Amino acid sequence: MRVRLRFFAALREQMGARGERTLKPGATVEILWRSLVAERPELAAVPIRFAVNETYVEGSHRLADGDEVAFFPPVSGGR
């Protein structure tokens, strides 16, 4: 199956804004992320949040063909 990727903030600067990957059926977000880390080992230390189709998900979320998966750092915070 094929999924679309989006990256934001500091991650976008490293990975580009968009991408695409082909995955085995049943793959989770965590599996996808690990495959990206395998390509770019420096990502291993990055604090990361996941969203699928514009909704926050855990790494264990199972992907479906055509999903849009977004990767981004924690939100800015501030007081």
Next chain:
Amino acid sequence: MRVRLRFFAALREQMGARGERTLKPGATVEILWRSLVAERPELAAVPIRFAVNETYVEGSHRLADGDEVAFFPPVSGGR
């Protein structure tokens, strides 16, 4: 000594906006208020606040010649 009087809100409607009274030296706000109540006994039940020269005072505050004494109900409150 002579003091000027001001009344606000429901009190103004009963007493008029302004007045004047002559008092014995050393008179307090409380004494002045009691003299007004003596003139208008229905005032006895009115919850009242005092200000002299635009500053909140207690009834025990001693008046001076030329003071402006304001009488008014508690402030409107509301949540």
Next chain:
Amino acid sequence: MFRVTRRPIVVATLLRAVRDPAAGAVVTFLGTTRNENAGRRVVRLEYEAFHRMAEREMKALAATAARRWALRKVAMVHRIGVVPVGEASVAIAASAAHRAEAFTACHWLIDRLKEIVPIWKREHFRGGQVWIGAQQGTPDTRGRAASGRTATRGRRRRPVDR
């Protein structure tokens, strides 16, 4: 900016007054005329102030708040006269480096303003009017207090109806 005015409140004016390059947060409170109060259909509110004392007390409150919290600037405006439903009778803006202080101070300021700044309101509702806040009743309405407030209903020619 601490002002009692007969004119409609313009929030942008308060925001300009508290603007500060060191402020990261601006909290604004608006008190607006509600169409209902204690089961009565409110048509409009009417405010009366001890004008100069009210402005002094607002300034004093802001000074106290500035001692208690790390604020940048405060502005307070109270409208008097008739305030129709949906319009603001009071506005407070507080700026601070961080939002917690701005929220806490702004909330405290409106609570205190309603306790001590000498401004009174008369509620005009369908069928009558009432001074709000004279909890023990004024002589003309004594014995008809409802939920801590006094009401003069109908169009009888009583002092509070004038």
Next chain:
Amino acid sequence: MFRVTRRPIVVATLLRAVRDPAAGAVVTFLGTTRNENAGRRVVRLEYEAFHRMAEREMKALAATAARRWALRKVAMVHRIGVVPVGEASVAIAASAAHRAEAFTACHWLIDRLKEIVPIWKREHFRGGQVWIGAQQGTPDTRGRAASGRTATRGRRRRPVDR
């Protein structure tokens, strides 16, 4: 009204959006660019959003707030792109019958917005720039984290300087 926009925030627009004849209180929060942060002289902030998800999350927060508190209406706007010192990057307005609910909800909404709405800021200060919020450091700045934040100083050609 839940919007991510590149244009300056106009508070009057939010106030109009939350106006309600049953509201007695309107509390507004503005987050503004401060000229200083963590000892750095801030020149401007720059915001980036996951636009549609951010608007969805803002709507969801408002819906949660409306279940928790007796609110009338909520409006939230976040500006993206460059926001100079003194200008607002985020505005939240909440109206309610009574002020306690409006204050509490507005404060809660901005706290939650800063935790979960996918919008990030880059701080441009004298001598460099930094993504705020990536508390563990991004690869390019690891080891130079200061007070929980990461900084890239100077004009070196590093990814975060692009």
